[in-house]
Amino acid sequence: MNDPKIEVRNVSKIFGKSPQQGVKMLNEGMTKKEILEKTGMTVGVNKASFKVYAGEIFVIMGLSGSGKSTLVRMFNRLIDPTSGEVLIDGQDIVKMKPKDLREVRRTKLGMVFQKFALFPHRTVLSNTEYGLEMRGIDKKTQREKAMEALRLVGLEGYENSYPSELSGGMQQRVGLARALANDPDILLMDEAFSALDPLIRKDMQNELLELQEKMEKTIIFITHDLDEALRLGDRIALMRDGSIVQIGTAEEILINPANDYVERFVEDVDLSKVLTAAHVMKRPEKLLAERGPRVALQIMKEVGISSVYIVDKGRKLIGAITAQDAADAVKNGKKIEEVMIRDIQTVSPDTLLTDLLECVATASLPVAVVDEENRLEGIIVRGAVLAALAGDEIQLNGKEVN
Amino acid sequence: MAIPKIPLAEWIDHFVNFLRDTLEPFFNLISDGIGSFVDLLVWLLTIIPPSILIILFTGIALWVSRWSTAIFTAIGLLLIYNLGYWDGTIDTLALVLTSVIISIVIGIPIGIGISQNDRARNIVTPILDFMQTMPAFVYLIPAILFFGIGVVPGIIASVIFAMPPTIRLSNLGIRQVPEDLIEAANAFGSTTKQKLLKVQLPLAMPTIMAGINQSVMLSLSMVVIASLVGAPGLGADVYRAVTQIKVGVGFEAGFVIVILAIILDRISQNIGIKK
Structure with a gap:
């Protein structure tokens, strides 16, 4: 494949009083548990490194507390990494000045949140326009692009409703439309479908795959649901205790689990949903x-x-x-x-x-x-x-x- | 037990005298500014005939609240007019409005400021506690020294006492905006200002309005105290009744204050909720 769209190099995040000391301890080979016992600091992400290529759906999977949500927030620096580099199109966003970072957030990165995070005081249309509004794009173009995004997610006719008037699935469509309206290269989806009930979740997964065929975005998808990871992911990264345990296609992970943890994780997988x-x-x-x-x-x-x-x-x-x-x-x-x-x-x-x-x-x-x-x-x-x-x-x- | 008394009172006297001497032009400016603003308000409220003013207030009540509030407003104001306290009510209303406007103009920016910065909040919070718990009479003394006798020191004392809720609730309202909405605003590349104007302030508005409502009520509760330094209005009527031991007149004036309080409360309570 060509150059990676996103490259994460040795990224760590330590929560606590002296994070730099924590990074040092990580480099000395101490585990998350040892650092917690010794210093009371929590290792959020432990030296993660991987590449994501343009056009792929890269799923980061792990149980709660495995650091996956922290990791995805370091892609757009909602959380600042303690150490390491996050390169987007070859630019290290960790070192970026606030102004440049804002520009990257506005043009290259769209984010969809687990609990939708829609602005309750804005209509569906105005929520969708938010990113464009931040960029200072003229009102008419804002409207056009937002309407196009709403059409894409099947929410035509709801543009004047308020988020609270919509069902969960529809709210998340607004979340998706808001992220798409800016036409970013990269979509960060943090447990985007986890709050939806199973049937709706499956619909949304299918629709995302359909949309992806047309749009060819680079999607980072966070989930704790293995079935979802297997359905959506071109490649899957499995996380545990802040570390990435294995990266591979669904099959590689299922058939050759890297270690006991992955094996235990995948042993309950319904193989009938993976094998063809x-x-x-x-x-x-x-x-x-x-x-x-x-x-x-x-x-x-x-x-x-x-x-x-x-x-x-x-x-x-x-x-x-x-x-x-x-x-x-x-x-x-x-x-x-x-x-x-x-x-x-x-x-x-x-x-x-x-x-x-x-x-x-x-x-x-x-x-x-x-x-x-x-x-x-x-x-x-x-x-x-x-x-x-x-x-x-x-x-x-x-x-x-x- | 030979520790001498700390001369706190002397220090404060020196400090206040120092302030008065050095900042006199500044205090005069404030005094003139507030004084003319109150005069303007009183003049405005007086040239409008009472009947039209009553209709106007009833209309506002109907607009922001329910019809029952509107009816109460109409009957309440007619009663005030009938009892002969119209002029006093206008004076008091001007005093309250002025202190509330000052509270808003100063308080909301301070509230926004301390919502962005924990250290600033930790410094301001005890000052607010001090402003609210110190007996309000105490403010009157330096207020007279700085601003003379009349409506201005009354307003200053009212502002000191009534502003803290606006500051506190502005801060609280902004801090209470859910974290995921802040994350969303940041993720889409909002500047601090955009985030504040487009997300935090609109969502904090009901809480901020609750703070303003509190400020209205507190400044109304100051009208009697303000009358001690010569502020005109219903407070002065109550104060006169007390000094002359006129039970009936005292109750009348007190009753009018209660009516005014309820009207102002209902109206200011609902402004933020109904758009």
């Missing part, structure tokens, strides 16, 4: 229709299966034939096309297992995995799905989860 059809599919036995039922029967006997998929010359799936039908066709001198089953359950390779379970369970034939052009990529048998859900790594085809 591509992970569990098998190489299919396929056959050109012209080869005839006799060959079909032969192949099934050789491999020891009860059905085979029929494709055309372009590897496109056209049907399937069972051993029984093939035998009847041979007896009656029919062609494969006349007896094959054309109505076949197909799924795409990136279908999540959770969405696969029902059709795998009810299908009489193995489920076919096809690409966008209906070319047969693989088949899914029940056994492989169960093995994958049981956490059997051998079954996972070594595929990257996207």
Whole structure:
């Protein structure tokens, strides 16, 4: 990839009386607990270093008290780091003068808050205009851009309401619109969906992903919810006690937990929401229709299966034939096309297992995995799905989860 | 037990004399300024016929509050007129309004200032405690020395006594703005001034108005004390009744003060709430 959008170098935050001394102790290798016992100071973030690239959703995940909210606030210096550098487009914002910092906050960084943090005395529209107003942009442009942001989050028609008149989900849409109105490169989302109830949360996650396809912002998303991290994150950083324990894609973290902590964290993960059809599919036995039922029967006997998929010359799936039908066709001198089953359950390779379970369970034939052009990529048998859900790594085809 | 008495009284006398001698032009300026402002207010309230003034106040009450307050205002003011205390009421109203305006003009900026800075707050808070707990009569003595006899020292004493709630509640209101809103304001690149004007002050407004309401009430409670140094108005009527042991007149004047207090309270209480 190209240059990082954001680079965090060795950033620490110590809360207490003499933070610099705390940093020294961290550098000497003392743990958060030791420093707390010795000095009474709290280590918020412990030497975090990582890069975030343009256009990715970078999730920082951890339980409460792990320092994730402190970390995200150092990106726009709502909290000043005790030591370290935070580079945005190569500029260290830690060293910036207040005026330059304001400029970066106004143009490059948008933030969405856990408890929405909408201004109760301003209407939805006026909340959305806030960032533009701070920049001194003329009233007409403010209005246009704010209305555009509200349209983007689906809040047209609510611009004259006050935040207190809206539901939680809608309030957070205002929060999102307020952050988007400035058209910043980077969105900081601090537990943005955590205060919403589960169904609304899921809707918002989907909408964020949809928006992200259009906008291609760099998003730093803070959450304590692993499912949310796995759904949204291109990459995930796991935090514990102020330190980053592991950074990687969802799959890397699930399949190769860096240590016991990560393993414990992820052991309850619903694998069916992470693994896809591509992970569990098998190489299919396929056959050109012209080869005839006799060959079909032969192949099934050789491999020891009860059905085979029929494709055309372009590897496109056209049907399937069972051993029984093939035998009847041979007896009656029919062609494969006349007896094959054309109505076949197909799924795409990136279908999540959770969405696969029902059709795998009810299908009489193995489920076919096809690409966008209906070319047969693989088949899914029940056994492989169960093995994958049981956490059997051998079954996972070594595929990257996207 | 041979420790001599600390000559606190002498020190204060010296200090006050020193102030009076060195700052005389300054005190004269203030005295003239406040004096003409009160005169202007009284003149304004007097050239308007009582009937129109009553309608005006009733209208204001109706606008900021409920109709019941408006009715009370109308009946209360008519009663005051009927009892013959209209002129006294005008004088008192001018005195109260002037002290409240001064309290607002000085108090709100101080309140904003100490809300931004913990050290400033720690210095100002005990001064406010001092201003409120020191018996109000005591202010009258230096006030006479600096400003002479009349309405001005009465107003100064009222301001000293009535301003602290405005300062305290301005500070409190601004500090009570939820932290996440301050974070949001900062995150979107607000300057300190923008944050104050667009977020903190609007959200603190109900609390600040509660402070102003307190200041109105406290300065009204000072009218009798102010009359001791020659401020005209209802306070002077009460004071005269006391010295002449006229129970009925005393109650009448006191009753008028109560009516005025209720009207001012209801109106000032609701200004901040209803937009």
